[in-house]
Amino acid sequence: MVTLKLRALAQWGRRTDLATVTNKNRSAPPRATLRMSSQALSPSQVRLRQSYRNLTLWTLQGWLSMFFLAAGWAKATESSATLAELMSWTAGAPVEMVQGLGIAEMILAVLLLAPLASWKRGRPLMITAAVGLLTLATVMLGVHAVALEVVPALTNLALIAVTAPVLWMRAREVR
Secondary structure, rough: HHHHHHHHHHHHHOOOOOOHHOOOOOOOOOOOHHHHHOOOOOOHHHHHHHHHHHHHHHHHHHHHHHHHHHHHHHHHHHHHHHHHHHHHHHOOOHHHHHHHHHHHHHHHHHHHHHHHHHHHHHHHHHHHHHHHHHHHHHHHHHHHOOOOOOOHHHHHHHHHHHHHHHHHHHHHHHO
16 A cells, blocks of 8 residues: 555656646645645744753753763772773773873863853853763774773763764754
8 A cells, every 4th residue: 555655656756748847737746645744833842842852962961971970080080900990991001191081071071061050151162072072982982992892882882872962962052
């Protein structure tokens, strides 16, 4: 049934005779396309969808901030022996670099929530923080993939999957 309607629609779309081009003798499209209609949303429906989107984005931003604050705190404060047990890549890295990455993660995590203080001033900081966290997660995905560490690589893949939509949707919002 559906296949027949799709074939009829495809044949109707391929018509190139003179009557179709000049809009004379226009035949109606197959019935399947008449059923599909886009409906304009009422202003209250638009506001509701925007509210849900905003709530979802803030929830994701909160989760990202908590994750990166915790990870940054561990990198900045734990001893190198403890970090080597938790994260194998830290064994081959200088302690100062690991602590610097931890501090950078904590700063970016806080900046991801900067619009809570001021939307006008905090929005560019949030976008910058999202770009930084996305870059950091992508680089670390590469590090873990090269080292064949599956669980950390999947964790970074999940972080990318959460950070990218937050960055994309927040960057598209009207200023």
